[in-house]
Amino acid sequence: MKTIPLAIIGAGPAGMAAARTAARHGLRPVVFDEQPAPGGQIYRALESTPLRDPELLGQDYWHGRSLIEALRREPVDYRPGHMVWQLTRAGEIGVLAGDTAALIRAERVVLATGAQERPFPVPGWTLPGVMGAGAAQVLLKTSGVVARAPMILAGSGPLLYLVAVQYLRAGASVAAILETTPQENRRLALAHIGGAIRGWRYLRKGAGLLRELKRAGVRHERHVVALRAEGEEALTGVGWRTAERPDDWQHCEATTLLLHHGVVPNVQMTRALGGEHDWSEQQLCWRPRRDAFGRSDIENFFIAGDGGGIGGARAAQLQGELAALAALESLGHIDGPTLAREAAPVRRKLDAELVVRPFLDALYRPGDSWRRPDDEVVVCRCEEISAGEIRRVARLGCAGPNQMKSFTRCGMGPCQGRLCGLTVSEILAAENGQSLEQTGYYRLRPPFKPITLGQLASAAGDAPGAPAWNETETAS
Amino acid sequence: MERDRDRFVKPTALVIGGGLHGASAATQLARSGFRVTVVEKNYAGRHASGVNAGGVRRLGRHPAEIPLAVAALERWQRLEALIGDDGGFHPCGQIKVAENDENMARLVSRAAEVRELGFDHEITLSRDELRRRVPAVAPHCVGALACDGDGAANPYRTLTAWRRQSQREGAIWREGVRVTRVDRAPGGGWRLSTDHPDLPGLDADWLINCAGGWAGELCGALDECVAMQAQALMLTITERVTPFLGPVIGSASRALSFKQMDNGSVMIGGGIAGCIDTGGERADVRLAGLAENVQTALGLFPFMRDVRVVRTWAGIEGVTGDGIPVLGLSWRHPRLIHSFGYSAHGFQLSAITGEIVRDLALEREPALPIAPFDIRRFDSSSAAARASHTH
Amino acid sequence: MFAYLKRPEEGRTVTIEYEGRKLIARAGDTVAAALLASGIDRFRTTPVSQSPRGPWCMMGACFDCLLEIDGVPNRQGCQVTVVEGMTVRSQQGARRVSP
Numbered sequence: 001m002k003t004i005p006l007a008i009i010g011a012g013p014a015g016m017a018a019a020r021t022a023a024r025h026g027l028r029p030v031v032f033d034e035q036p037a038p039g040g041q042i043y044r045a046l047e048s049t050p051l052r053d054p055e056l057l058g059q060d061y062w063h064g065r066s067l068i069e070a071l072r073r074e075p076v077d078y079r080p081g082h083m084v085w086q087l088t089r090a091g092e093i094g095v096l097a098g099d100t101a102a103l104i105r106a107e108r109v110v111l112a113t114g115a116q117e118r119p120f121p122v123p124g125w126t127l128p129g130v131m132g133a134g135a136a137q138v139l140l141k142t143s144g145v146v147a148r149a150p151m152i153l154a155g156s157g158p159l160l161y162l163v164a165v166q167y168l169r170a171g172a173s174v175a176a177i178l179e180t181t182p183q184e185n186r187r188l189a190l191a192h193i194g195g196a197i198r199g200w201r202y203l204r205k206g207a208g209l210l211r212e213l214k215r216a217g218v219r220h221e222r223h224v225v226a227l228r229a230e231g232e233e234a235l236t237g238v239g240w241r242t243a244e245r246p247d248d249w250q251h252c253e254a255t256t257l258l259l260h261h262g263v264v265p266n267v268q269m270t271r272a273l274g275g276e277h278d279w280s281e282q283q284l285c286w287r288p289r290r291d292a293f294g295r296s297d298i299e300n301f302f303i304a305g306d307g308g309g310i311g312g313a314r315a316a317q318l319q320g321e322l323a324a325l326a327a328l329e330s331l332g333h334i335d336g337p338t339l340a341r342e343a344a345p346v347r348r349k350l351d352a353e354l355v356v357r358p359f360l361d362a363l364y365r366p367g368d369s370w371r372r373p374d375d376e377v378v379v380c381r382c383e384e385i386s387a388g389e390i391r392r393v394a395r396l397g398c399a400g401p402n403q404m405k406s407f408t409r410c411g412m413g414p415c416q417g418r419l420c421g422l423t424v425s426e427i428l429a430a431e432n433g434q435s436l437e438q439t440g441y442y443r444l445r446p447p448f449k450p451i452t453l454g455q456l457a458s459a460a461g462d463a464p465g466a467p468a469w470n471e472t473e474t475a476s
Numbered sequence: 477m478e479r480d481r482d483r484f485v486k487p488t489a490l491v492i493g494g495g496l497h498g499a500s501a502a503t504q505l506a507r508s509g510f511r512v513t514v515v516e517k518n519y520a521g522r523h524a525s526g527v528n529a530g531g532v533r534r535l536g537r538h539p540a541e542i543p544l545a546v547a548a549l550e551r552w553q554r555l556e557a558l559i560g561d562d563g564g565f566h567p568c569g570q571i572k573v574a575e576n577d578e579n580m581a582r583l584v585s586r587a588a589e590v591r592e593l594g595f596d597h598e599i600t601l602s603r604d605e606l607r608r609r610v611p612a613v614a615p616h617c618v619g620a621l622a623c624d625g626d627g628a629a630n631p632y633r634t635l636t637a638w639r640r641q642s643q644r645e646g647a648i649w650r651e652g653v654r655v656t657r658v659d660r661a662p663g664g665g666w667r668l669s670t671d672h673p674d675l676p677g678l679d680a681d682w683l684i685n686c687a688g689g690w691a692g693e694l695c696g697a698l699d700e701c702v703a704m705q706a707q708a709l710m711l712t713i714t715e716r717v718t719p720f721l722g723p724v725i726g727s728a729s730r731a732l733s734f735k736q737m738d739n740g741s742v743m744i745g746g747g748i749a750g751c752i753d754t755g756g757e758r759a760d761v762r763l764a765g766l767a768e769n770v771q772t773a774l775g776l777f778p779f780m781r782d783v784r785v786v787r788t789w790a791g792i793e794g795v796t797g798d799g800i801p802v803l804g805l806s807w808r809h810p811r812l813i814h815s816f817g818y819s820a821h822g823f824q825l826s827a828i829t830g831e832i833v834r835d836l837a838l839e840r841e842p843a844l845p846i847a848p849f850d851i852r853r854f855d856s857s858s859a860a861a862r863a864s865h866t867h
Numbered sequence: 868m869f870a871y872l873k874r875p876e877e878g879r880t881v882t883i884e885y886e887g888r889k890l891i892a893r894a895g896d897t898v899a900a901a902l903l904a905s906g907i908d909r910f911r912t913t914p915v916s917q918s919p920r921g922p923w924c925m926m927g928a929c930f931d932c933l934l935e936i937d938g939v940p941n942r943q944g945c946q947v948t949v950v951e952g953m954t955v956r957s958q959q960g961a962r963r964v965s966p
Contacts (some may be wrong), residue, residue: 034927041926048895050873086763089753094763103763114927120949126931128909128921129868135925138893143900144872144891170872189843198493233919234909255868266928274758358922381923381931384915396636399519399651406632409739413929414715419923445761449927450715450784450941453744457781458771459763612966715941716914716961740914740961779966784941 004030005331007093007106008324009084009269010203012040013313014305015112015151016067017320018327023074027333029324030106031071032082032095038068040114041134042313045142056169057141058162060205060313067317076183086446087269089298094446094459101455108300108327112320113268115263115306118285118366119423121157123375124229125259133260135164140166147256150175152238154227155260158202161209163258168216168225176219176252178240180261182367183223189363199356202346221250228256261366264422265307271444273298279436282361283310284371285422286441288436293343294323295330311354372427379419379427382413387427394431400440401425414450417442486511489837490668490680491647492655492694494518495525496631497815497822498686499638500830503559505684506645508834511676513678514647515670517654521635523689523759524820527791529711529733529745530631531724532824534597535570535623536586538800540848541549541821542595544828547844551715551827555634559641563634566738569723570626571610573776579728582640583621597621597623614776621728628724628735628753638826658683658697664810664834682811682837689752689792690801691816700808701855703797704817708750708759708790710766715784716740730772742780744773747820750790759790793817796854803829803849813837814851869903883953892949899925899932899944902955910934910944914961933958 006022008015011033024028040047043064054062062217066379067213079097086094091106124130133153146167152175153160157415164174168370183443189196196203213220214328215395230237230251238257267277270288275298287309289297294305304323305316333340373379375388385408398404400426410424411417417424421442429439447456489505494516506512516522516709532552534545574580583600590598590630592779606613609622639649650672657669661679668678687694689706717740724735731746748765752758766788774781796802796817806812813836815829822829828844835842875893883890887904892901899922902910908921910932922932925945932944935956940963944955 048874050893054927075605088760088763092763116926117924126918126920128919130923132924135922139869139903143896143904145869145896145900145904146872148868148870171874208855234921245955246900274753276758381929382915384913384918397520398636398638401522403519403526403632403636406521406630407636412713412787414933415786415928416787420930445788445790446763447785447788450786452776452782452784453714453770454781456785457767457774459767717964718961720964720966777966779964782939783962783964 001092001103003105003107005106006030006108006110006327007032007104008110008112010040010111010112010114010305010307011035011038011071011078011080012042012114012305012316013064014042014052014114014316014320014323015110016071016305017317018110018112018324019076019078019276020067020070020074021321021324022328023076025328025334027328027331028075030077030078030079032084032093034081034083035096036080038071038078038080038453039064041138043068043427044138049141050144051140051170053300061141063313072173083449084269085448085451086381087138087273089273091300096451096455098263099455101451101459103459106304108331110294110302110304110323110327111296111307112304112316113266113269113307114316116266116418117263117308118261119419120259120261120370121257121387121423122227122229122259122380123377124231124235125227125233126378127231127232128233129235129255130257130259131228133159134263136163136258144168146172149173149256150252150254151256151258152176152178152252152254153258153260154178154180154224154240156181156366157260157262158206160209161206161213164208165212166219168212168218174218175254176221177213178221178224178227178238180224180227180366180370181222181364185363185365189359192359192362195355195357196359198352199359202356214263256348261370262364263306263310265309266416267307268304268416268444268448269306270296271441272446272448273301275301277441280309282358282366285310292347294319295326300330301416306427311357315350318346318353322350372425372430373423379423380410380413382415382419383409383411385410390391390424391425391431394428398430399432399434401442402440404428405442406469407429411442415447416444432434480527487682488517488680489682489684490515490666490678491684491686493686493688493690493816494520494639494649494651495523495686495688496521496635496638496826497818497829498684499635499642500826501684501686501815501833502642502647502830503645504830504834504842505837506642507645508838510682510837512642512647514642514649515653515655515668515678516649516651516688518757519637519651519658520580520639521632524709524791524793525688526632526633527711528709528733528820528823529743530628530823531570531733532629533623533626533724533821534824535621535626536572536726537821539589539593541825542590542593543844544825546595546597547716548825552629552824553840555637555827559637561633561637563637564630565627566629567625570623570726571606571723572621572726573606573613574619574728575617575775577618577663580619583619583728593756597625604620610723610725611780612777613725614778615718617776622723626724640783655694656853658694658699660809666811676688682813684833685812685814685816689794691794691814696804698809700806700851702802702851703854704794706752706792707795708752708792709745709820710748710750710761710768711743711745711789712785713744713787713789714742714780715786719781725776727772727776732769732772732776734773734776741786741806742783744769746772752792759792761788761790785847793818793820798853799851801825801849802851803832804846804851807852868906868908870903870906881949881951883955883963885955894949896949897945898934898936898947898949898953898955901949902944912960912962913956917960
């Protein structure tokens with residue numbers, strides 16, 4: 001098996017910044033990224049988007065250009081279309097490119113696997129026509145594809161406004177924004193106003209987006225407390241109730257419903273590696289342990305960007321630089337004083353970048369009923385397991401997600417729990433009256449994404465010799 | 477009042493290990509009048525009991541295990557009546573495939589050997605009969621050994637059913653409690669210390685070692701000799717595909733357990749060992765072993781090549797030096813019973829092992845022969861003693 | 868229902884076949900984007916309950932956009948780029964295997 005000094009997994013802001021930092025210090029990293037082009041989700045398709053008008057996708061999107069240019073220019077072994085399907089603590093990386101599975105070993109690994117949208121289980125969310133707001137952004141950025149009217153956006157968080165505004169700027173229409181932000185969040189967020197003022201750039205941007213929506217006359221329903229997607233074969237309409245009219249289902253025809261409750265770290269790899277994860281009550285998600293440089297609790301593994309906790313693209317970039325510096329130092333490529341000297345200004349910028357987070361997290365915190373839906377709502381989209389079934393199994397004495405999984409197959413479909421894991425842990429914790437830490441999360445194992453039996457069988461050629469298990473019996 | 481009286485009347489038993497054999501023992505002991513506490517360091521079924529291929533198999537058993545496996549199957553057939561749930565048991569049959577004439581000759585003599593022992597559950601299948609039963613199997617397969625009435629069940633569901641039944645019988649389960657020390661109590665019983673602040677000490681008349689992958693460690697603390705190691709046994713599971721297979725398939729020459737589940741997923745196992753991390757609590761899959769296992773499966777079902785793997789698993793199990801379990805009384809300590817080391821084929825046996833443990837605790841002769849599972853077989857110093865005892 | 872904001876430029880398009888129907892896609896698009904842009908949002912039915920599904924995340928996480936692409940079932944439509952002449956089919960229920 002070939003050994004390389006530094007592998008970076010993911011080519012979003014954190015991964016690209018880590019690669020640039022390593023390259024500038026004379027170490028050529030290998031960047032594995034599943035997507036066909038660099039940028040991650042935030043700067044997705046920046047090199048090829050048909051929407052060249054800089055106003056349309058906005059300044060924050062085009063900010064990614066310098067990172068992408070550096071990735072293309074610097075001596076970086078950048079491998080697009082490479083899906084990492086397994087990873088061991090020894091640094092063995094299983095990569096799938098096209099139909100070829102291969103194994104390589106890295107002395108240090110920077111995990112920059114980013115975030116995904118928080119699961120948003122409501123009745124009907126599996127219907128064609130219901131998508132994550134992030135999905136609509138991907139379609140817009142990569143292909144200039146937009147939902148035809150009538151389209152409804154529902155949920156909470158800045159991305160909701162951003163997608164609406166981008167649609168308007170592109171000449172598409174938004175039938176309504178159904179905002180689920182609980183009434184009391186505003187008051188709770190005020191506790192963090194100090195940070196918000198120091199992070200004024202974000203507030204200004206948010207206020208600007210809201211002004212733009214108001215000017216355009218977009219219907220904006222606030223304090224939505226219940227939501228359902230309606231239709232048989234595909235979405236035909238959306239129903240909702242508000243805090244002000246809690247007994248009335250209001251209704252609007254729609255062929256597209258875009259849902260958003262913020263983003264959460266993608267923890268598939270850090271979980272599979274067996275790193276410790278802490279429940280963040282502030283961000284309502286699991287965060288793998290990392291120190292201020294991004295060193296994880298797994299030797300030789302570093303975590304950069306939103307995969308370690310949500311901080312946004314600019315923070316991810318700075319964390320990528322820090323993680324690369326820490327990896328270089330642990331390789332002996334730079335010395336301790338160099339690390340300290342180079343990291344200091346980056347750390348200062350990172351602190352400034354993160355200061356607004358507690359305010360944003362409090363303001364856009366999804367309410368309990370959104371995260372722990374009613375019994376009839378499908379939670380596991382793959383195996384079609386409802387919240388009620390999860391609660392029923394909890395009453396049989398299944399205290400954690402792994403017991404529940406063994407019982408119901410919930411979380412055992414192809415998405416491997418990405419779309420149900422948080423919901424399941426939260427439902428079980430509430431049902432059993434225990435903390436999220438006590439409840440835990442799915443144990444994850446490779447492959448991180450499905451690979452074929454043929455690919456798995458062929459990967460053995462690269463693997464170290466297998467000690468034969470000398471047993472004539474076939475196992476149970 | 478009732479409880480107070482019980483305290484003085486009922487004998488007490490501590491079961492270490494909340495896996496299938498612990499749950500089965502707890503159920504039978506509680507039903508027979510013991511006050512039972514099960515102590516589990518993690519949660520019930522955390523390792524091999526909750527994570528195994530679910531094979532309910534008499535086929536291919538070590539001769540010593542055959543009587544137990546036959547009795548166990550009878551329990552499986554009425555599991556719902558016994559413990560309130562059938563564990564998802566389907567008697568879809570088990571078939572061990574021969575890939576060449578030499579394999580087949582071995583299967584034929586195996587069937588004869590089983591008949592000689594007085595059992596008729598293993599039958600040979602001709603090439604045509606194999607193809608009729610398993611049309612999907614690769615054409616080079618020349619025949620098979622089959623066991624009708626065998627099948628498969630859902631391990632975690634089965635474990636949960638046993639656990640709940642034991643609780644209905646009065647057993648108390650303490651999960652997340654690790655035994656840190658075992659001492660003899662004055663008066664002939666046992667005293668356990670645990671890491672749990674609420675349970676600093678637990679006393680009992682009887683101690684039942686059902687600690688699975690950790691049973692060897694417990695034996696060490698009790699000065700018992702045993703050749704056993706913990707292994708992490710791996711499984712691979714695929715995406716759902718349309719139905720193509722009824723029985724569970726094994727191979728005459730290679731480690732394999734291959735079955736299609738009701739939902740269409742295919743589960744591939746065969747007792748291939750993965751890795752256990754240094755803490756001993758975490759099982760990891762080992763790619764080379766998985767790949768070898770998958771190659772075996774593809775040899776029999778080559779059309780599966782493009783089907784995707786959705787998950788892999790590993791669960792920790794105790795595997796003995798001779799591949800058969802330890803089940804019986806300790807000869808070193810009174811009131812200590814061992815039931816462990818099922819070496820990756822204990823799932824089916826769990827339906828009967830609890831009854832044997834119960835008989836031993838009631839100090840009566842078990843209805844089934846367990847002499848081959850005596851722990852003294854690992855103790856060279858007592859081998860001579862045993863030999864003189866039998867003569 | 869989705870659509871291209873602007874029809875893809877001449878000479879920068881790719882023609883694929885979906886269920887026997889010709890679709891014009893922008894070169895570089897993913898199969899999922901191309902189908903959505905042609906007004907198709909129902910990609911498959913599930914193996915569990917045969918309920919209809921279309922893309923949810925467009926970033927490779929949800930596995931709801933599974934399609935049969937050039938004869939290979941269960942491929943993530945949002946992770947495969949269109950190629951001239953590609954044949955795409957909707958999936959009904961579980962993947963078929965033929966021994």
